Amino acid sequence: MDTGFASIKSDAQPWWFHGVAYQIYVRSFADANGDGIGDIDGIISRLDYLQDLGIDAIWLNPCYPSPQVDHGYDVADYLNIDAEYGDLDTFDRLIAAANERHIRVLMDIVPNHCSNQHRWFLDAVSAGPGSAEREWFWFRDGLGEDGSEPPNNWRAWFGGPAWTRVVEPNGQPGQWYLHLFTPEQPDLNWNHEPVAAAFDDILRFWWDRGVAGFRIDAPVVVGKTPGLPDAPPVPDGTLDTDIASQNPHIYHRPEVHELFRRWRTTADSYEVANPGRSLVFIGETFAPSIDLVASYVRPDELHSTFNFSLLLNNWEAHRWFESLLAASKLPEVRFTWTLNNHDAQRNVSRYGHADAALPSSYTGNNLVNSLLPVNVAVGTRRARAMAWLLAFLPGPIFLYAGEELGLPEVLDLPDSALQDPIFFRTDGRERGRDGCRVPLPWTSDPLTNYGFSLNTKPAQPWMPQPEIFAELAADFQHEDPTSVLNSYKTALQLRKQLPDAPMSVALVGDVLTIKRGNMVCITNFGVTAVSVSGVGTPVGSSSDSNEQLGVRMSCETTEWFLAG
Numbered sequence: 274m275d276t277g278f279a280s281i282k283s284d285a286q287p288w289w290f291h292g293v294a295y296q297i298y299v300r301s302f303a304d305a306n307g308d309g310i311g312d313i314d315g316i317i318s319r320l321d322y323l324q325d326l327g328i329d330a331i332w333l334n335p336c337y338p339s340p341q342v343d344h345g346y347d348v349a350d351y352l353n354i355d356a357e358y359g360d361l362d363t364f365d366r367l368i369a370a371a372n373e374r375h376i377r378v379l380m381d382i383v384p385n386h387c388s389n390q391h392r393w394f395l396d397a398v399s400a401g402p403g404s405a406e407r408e409w410f411w412f413r414d415g416l417g418e419d420g421s422e423p424p425n426n427w428r429a430w431f432g433g434p435a436w437t438r439v440v441e442p443n444g445q446p447g448q449w450y451l452h453l454f455t456p457e458q459p460d461l462n463w464n465h466e467p468v469a470a471a472f473d474d475i476l477r478f479w480w481d482r483g484v485a486g487f488r489i490d491a492p493v494v495v496g497k498t499p500g501l502p503d504a505p506p507v508p509d510g511t512l513d514t515d516i517a518s519q520n521p522h523i524y525h526r527p528e529v530h531e532l533f534r535r536w537r538t539t540a541d542s543y544e545v546a547n548p549g550r551s552l553v554f555i556g557e558t559f560a561p562s563i564d565l566v567a568s569y570v571r572p573d574e575l576h577s578t579f580n581f582s583l584l585l586n587n588w589e590a591h592r593w594f595e596s597l598l599a600a601s602k603l604p605e606v607r608f609t610w611t612l613n614n615h616d617a618q619r620n621v622s623r624y625g626h627a628d629a630a631l632p633s634s635y636t637g638n639n640l641v642n643s644l645l646p647v648n649v650a651v652g653t654r655r656a657r658a659m660a661w662l663l664a665f666l667p668g669p670i671f672l673y674a675g676e677e678l679g680l681p682e683v684l685d686l687p688d689s690a691l692q693d694p695i696f697f698r699t700d701g702r703e704r705g706r707d708g709c710r711v712p713l714p715w716t717s718d719p720l721t722n723y724g725f726s727l728n729t730k731p732a733q734p735w736m737p738q739p740e741i742f743a744e745l746a747a748d749f750q751h752e753d754p755t756s757v758l759n760s761y762k763t764a765l766q767l768r769k770q771l772p773d774a775p776m777s778v779a780l781v782g783d784v785l786t787i788k789r790g791n792m793v794c795i796t797n798f799g800v801t802a803v804s805v806s807g808v809g810t811p812v813g814s815s816s817d818s819n820e821q822l823g824v825r826m827s828c829e830t831t832e833w834f835l836a837g
């Protein structure tokens with residue numbers, strides 16, 4: 274597509290400066306062997322689709338061997354692939370097939386905790402109190418005369434106490450160990466050098482196989498206040514998932530910077546030893562301020578980090594303006610932008626809530642949000658507008674599989690289908706994140722799980738798919754020039770030609786304007802059309818009807834212009 278504007282990007286910049294990554298929740302993407310669970314051969318079978326979409330990299334959610342208590346975020350072996358998904362040979366084939374299509378493969382690395390089935394933890398339990406093996410984790414004696422009270426009052430992020438007591442090798446109840454997530458995810462002790470050394474080896478193992486970088490899971494909680502003091506009380510009624518978020522003793526401690534510095538040194542020396550390799554670390558760094566988020570992106574720490582402010586925004590123009598304005602004041606930081614991920618309610622549903630201004634929690638899936646009626650048509654129009662806004666931003670952008678199809682959150686999953694530990698550990702007070710993890714529809718054929726399973730007589734998908742998926746299927750959308758899928762493709766193609774210029778932002782009423790060099794992106798958040806004559810030559814629009822391109826913008830639309 275020749276739009277008449279020229280990109281001035283430099284070849285010297287790494288791909289991720291402007292790159293588009295596509296997040297794959299492996300068990301939900303494509304199922305090659307027909308067992309109802311996505312796998313790596315399934316991903317290989319869909320690489321042409323991804324190339325056609327116009328992405329530069331895929332990020333795989335954890336696919337290491339795991340008991341799947343938290344779907345892979347409970348890693349039992351960091352140096353292998355879960356048999357449900359394939360094996361190391363399958364993984365090597367994926368890397369080769371992806372690289373042939375100029376697609377890099379990013380993995381998810383989980384440093385804060387492993388599975389309670391990892392050899393490190395099993396050894397620690399059997400070695401007993403005071404052993405070197407226990408130093409790998411946070412084992413402490415309990416309080417009270419018989420040690421039956423947990424060592425402090427910390428709560429776990431998924432509900433319940435953050436401590437679980439073990440049975441000692443002598444068969445007696447013994448010490449407690451810390452787990453900020455589920456009891457099956459014991460926290461590793463990053464003050465213990467062998468832990469850090471083990472992870473250096475893990476990183477090199479995957480780089481040697483051709484992995485181009487890592488998304489780092491929950492790194493901001495790796496340090497803990499020495500002495501592990503009690504957390505201050507929280508107001509009654511605080512959501513379980515928010516209680517841990519308010520514990521000042523687990524967040525953003527100096528150990529986080531230490532971990533990043535160590536890993537960056539390891540990556541930099543790997544690049545020197547392996548000319549031609551370019552690696553990237555992108556952190557999942559939730560933080561209360563943008564300055565704190567930005568503090569992790571340094572020449573000797575992370576390459577980039579998620580700026581989650583957009584993911585947390587509902588449909589209110591001023592929120593988007595504030596998020597972007599704050600980032601525009603830090604042009605030296607290449608934030609990674611995203612609208613969706615496997616932990617958040619899908620944006621079509623978030624934007625389509627009857628009360629779209631309702632603040633969402635991180636997962637957006639607490640009971641109140643889940644029960645709100647959703648207008649999918651409105652949500653889809655808004656999600657298209659936000660996709661075009663996202664594609665205009667400087668820095669890497671991440672799409673979450675299915676977002677390019679405009680999939681809504683599946684809000685009516687029966688309780689019997691739910692698998693997220695959040696649902697169980699909050700006694701159902703929070704629905705959890707399963708609704709954004711439902712297997713993708715590739716065709717409108719329900720007999721093959723809507724094309725999710727390549728096999729003709731597959732098992733049921735691991736999470737039930739709604740009938741609405743038939744009309745959202747990828748092959749169906751491929752044929753329709755006005756589909757969400759084709760709108761994404763156009764936006765991503767145009768993105769490649771954007772100038773490498775920082776952004777400036779302005780908000781007038783409900784109209785948000787972002788400028789980068791000679792390019793202008795306008796989003797009309799309002800419910801009435803606005804005049805855009807005089808802005809410049811229209812280049813593309815999120816609207817599925819281009820009748821008045823460059824003259825009037827309909828409600829809830831984004832349009833790009835070459836300034837004239």
Ligand code: BGC
Nearest residue numbers: 343346383454490491557616
């Ligand atoms: C991941 C979640 C996971 C949690 C524990 C998060 O940051 O994105 O999916 O449950 O870390 O590993």
